Amino acid sequence: MMDTVLDAAARTFIQVTEVWVPQDGKLVLASGNYGDLDAFKAASGKESFAKGEGLPGKAWADARPVVLKGFENSYFKRAEAAKEAGLTSGVAIPVFAGDELKAVLTVLCGDDDERIGAIEVWTEADGVLKLDDGYYGAAKQFEWVSQHTQFPRGQGLPGGVWAASTPMLMRDLGSGYKFIRAESAGKAGLTTGLGLPVPVPGGDVFILTLLSALGTPIARRFEIWDARAATMGHSNEAVLIDGICEREGKLWDDENPRRATAWQGRIGRVLGSGQPVVESDGAGLPAGYASIVALPIHVGGALSHIVAWYR
Structure with missing residues (x-):
């Protein structure tokens, strides 16, 4: 049963994920997952971005998450390679520690009639969170509902993240009373939500939400690690405080918490x-x-949490 669940979800909502890091005044590729898109991987390995250039460079210059729904005739530098790979849309998430840019994470998607999910950017305006932009694949009705939804502080997944300044996981989106868009999420087949703050210089509020569907999941496992003790000098560890897996159930134990040590394993790195x-x-x-x-x-310039997702 375990393997069957994994094999059944071979098509994923996100097709490419990249990490771009600053080096000598430009962003260079540090790592990436390209699946079987070898030609696009090769093109990306030769690329770099000045501040304001391309999708990663725009997130750096604008100091905010950026959604780009169409690559053709846009500032996306690898448009030809992306077209050949079937990639049409992307989201760039800058990682700032105070005013220092640590990296830009980019996720790239293809547009078809089967891929359903959501990558949303919410921002504060007039005391509530409004949808800044998002990519939804084939979930057009859910996209419309999201465009007409606002969240006060503490309400729904985006509002909860805003109030707590911490990442949050939400289960059973289609039936959960805490998920404001539950009815439309259920119709779209969305099941799991991850929300996280995206701190940027200047203090503007940005919340990123990743909403995953069973048929074309963003991930099959999500984790949230608390790193605040490490940054306060009490330890060099992060502790797993929440997690969702479609086949393993609860991933953490409050009495015997899982820990990650600095530089040991992926979370430690x-x-x-x-x-x-x-x-x-x-x-x-x-x-x-x-x-x-x-x-x-x-x-506040210090590492607070680590969110991880697995496919």
Whole structure:
């Protein structure tokens, strides 16, 4: 049953994930997961971005998450290679520690009639969160509902993240009373939500939400690690505080918490470096998973949490 669940979800909502890091005044590729898109991987390995250039460079210059729904005739530098690979849309998430850019995480998607999910950016305006932009694949009705939804502080997944300044996981989106858009989420087949703050210089509020469907999941496993004790000098560890897996059930134990030590394993590398990690070789990952994305969140200039998702 375990393998059947994994094999049934071979098509994923996100097709490419990349980490771009600053080096000598430009962003260079640190790591990426390209699946079987070898030609696009090769094109990306030759690329770099000045501030304001391309999708990663725009997120750096604008100091905010950026959604780009169409690559053709846009500022996307790898448009020809992306077209050949069937990639049409992308989201760039800058990772700032105070005013310092640590990295830019980019996720790239293809547009077809089968892929359903949501990558949303919410921003504060007039005391509520409004949809800044998002990519939804074929979930057009859910996209319309989202465009006409606002969240006060503390309400729904985006509002909860805003109030707590911490990442949050939400289960059973289609039936959960806490998920404001439950009815439309259920119709779209969305099941799991991850929300996280995206701190940026200047203090503007940005919340990123990743909403995953069973048929074309963003991930099959999500984790949230608390790193605040490490950054306060009490330890060099992060503690797993929440997680969702479609086949394993609860991933953490409050009485015997799972811990990650700085520079040990993937979570430990994020804890030590403060930069995202993307890997696709599968070695050392929990059984049945081939790739991981681990993204740090810096609040007040210090590493606060690490969110990870596995496919």
